[in-house]
Amino acid sequence: MQADDSWLPLFPLKTVLFPDGILPLKVFETRYMDMVRECMRRNTPFGVVLIKSGQEVGAAAEPEAVGCLAHMSDWDMEKLGVMTLRIRGGKRFRIVDTRVLPDQRLEARVEMIPADDDIPVSDIHVACAKTLKIVIDDVNAKGRTEHGESFISPFSQPIQLDSASWVANRWCEILPIPLKARQKLLELEDAQSRLSIIHQYLLQHKIL
Structure with a gap:
């Protein structure tokens, strides 16, 4: 381009x-x-x-x-x-x-940079999406308890747990990884590659 x-x-x-x-x-x-x-x-x-x-x-x-x-x-x-x-x-x-x-x-x-193809979460990565939902629900519940009506969710709406790109990007934001590693994930050309790396990380750290 x-x-x-x-x-x-x-x-x-x-x-x-x-x-x-x-x-x-x-x-x-x-x-x-x-x-x-x-x-x-x-x-x-x-x-x-x-x-x-x-x-x-x-x-x-x-x-x-x-x-x-x-x-x-x-x-x-x-x-x-x-x-x-x-x-x-x-x-x-x-x-x-x-x-x-x-x-x-x-x-x-x-x-x-062309936007990621809007592809669904593959069967092998479904666990990434399900675990992300647990994290989002937990963060939102705690936020509403602490701040009441003034709480604004830190996650973009609508929640798109069926989108490989959306799921990968949200994990990239919340994982406790160095900024340089986060930057490398941003630079990856496609969401599937990003989500595959996230999947391996979650497995290695026994999050999945």
């Missing part, structure tokens, strides 16, 4: 966003407040990328080559100077070129 001529604003973070993933963000740096406002004004996403080297604050960090579009689904500013966002992961992209703006924000020209 050809790279788009426009520049995508990037938000380098010490986390990995997956398609259909939900990520709460607190934005307090002026440069990112400006970026978020501009995206809101234009109704466009920004890109979330894992930091390869550098920090979230200060000078522009070096990003990993593959990231995920972030669509804002909700925002608030309960405290002056701190904006809270709830973003949802969109399509994956590969960085073709980057530039650093005077305020140390990163922008990139990117090429979009």
